[in-house]
Amino acid sequence: MTFTLTPLGTAAPHPQPGRPCSGYLVEAGDAKVWMDAGPGTFAELQRHVRPGELTAIWISHLHSDHWTDLIAAEAGISDGGLGIERPIPVYAPADAPRRLACFYGRPDPGPLAEVFAFRPIEDGRPVDLGGPAPTSGAVEHGGPEFTSYAVEHGGIEAYGARIAYDGAVLAYTGDSGPCAELSRLARGADVLLAEAYVDRHEGPPVHLTPEDAAALAREAGAHTLLVTHVGPTLTPDAATARAHAAFGGRTLRAREGVTYEITKNGAHGAS
Numbered sequence: 001m002t003f004t005l006t007p008l009g010t011a012a013p014h015p016q017p018g019r020p021c022s023g024y025l026v027e028a029g030d031a032k033v034w035m036d037a038g039p040g041t042f043a044e045l046q047r048h049v050r051p052g053e054l055t056a057i058w059i060s061h062l063h064s065d066h067w068t069d070l071i072a073a074e075a076g077i078s079d080g081g082l083g084i085e086r087p088i089p090v091y092a093p094a095d096a097p098r099r100l101a102c103f104y105g106r107p108d109p110g111p112l113a114e115v116f117a118f119r120p121i122e123d124g125r126p127v128d129l130g131g132p133a134p135t136s137g138a139v140e141h142g143g144p145e146f147t148s149y150a151v152e153h154g155g156i157e158a159y160g161a162r163i164a165y166d167g168a169v170l171a172y173t174g175d176s177g178p179c180a181e182l183s184r185l186a187r188g189a190d191v192l193l194a195e196a197y198v199d200r201h202e203g204p205p206v207h208l209t210p211e212d213a214a215a216l217a218r219e220a221g222a223h224t225l226l227v228t229h230v231g232p233t234l235t236p237d238a239a240t241a242r243a244h245a246a247f248g249g250r251t252l253r254a255r256e257g258v259t260y261e262i263t264k265n266g267a268h269g270a271s
């Protein structure tokens, strides 16, 4: 039983050639979770799994670079022949179904309910995102314990995640400025997947600097820091170098298509 993280996209705030926006495939036991669905990530997802194999989709927040490929997925599943046996559970901020319905010009999710089963994220409540997706009654799952934490991202509903499986922990900041909730979700993480979007703060923090990501990793006692979601005022390599200098521990640039094995001693399989 393995626990892996495969970045599908790390770019921000827009996709670049060969680099989609935020999206990750998390596999643990029988769980296959598409974690954030930024533009371009649905194409990359298909290198690894079929949509029908997904046990859940998890959306950190409703900025376009984190969720708009749900529209691409809907097209692929409804019209593209990428069949699914049951609606895919989508854990997302509560307004997600209404917002998506607006894109289709509908007052309600309507036919979308045949593709996505939206479930509002509950702050701090662990859920099992293993499969198969429950259609009725209790289902025995063999997936990770996936806990969402409400984080500070410019006043919108936004979450980070703490994913525990077989004694190892992967923590993901989502998009957030430094806040107590990030410390809670990252404590003791073996691997911290952290955004490093901004070069410096101008006004109240909405994102992390590379040094913020490093401080979070140090405080958490993380074994490996994976740097992702670097914004336009930095390059991924520069942000990773700065994070490494400030952290002092193992620091890697998250790379699309690389599968990192999450273990009690950090991430393996990385370059």
Ligand SMILES: [Zn+2]
Pocket (backbone or CB within 6 Å): 061, 063, 153, 175
């Ligand atoms: Zn954002």
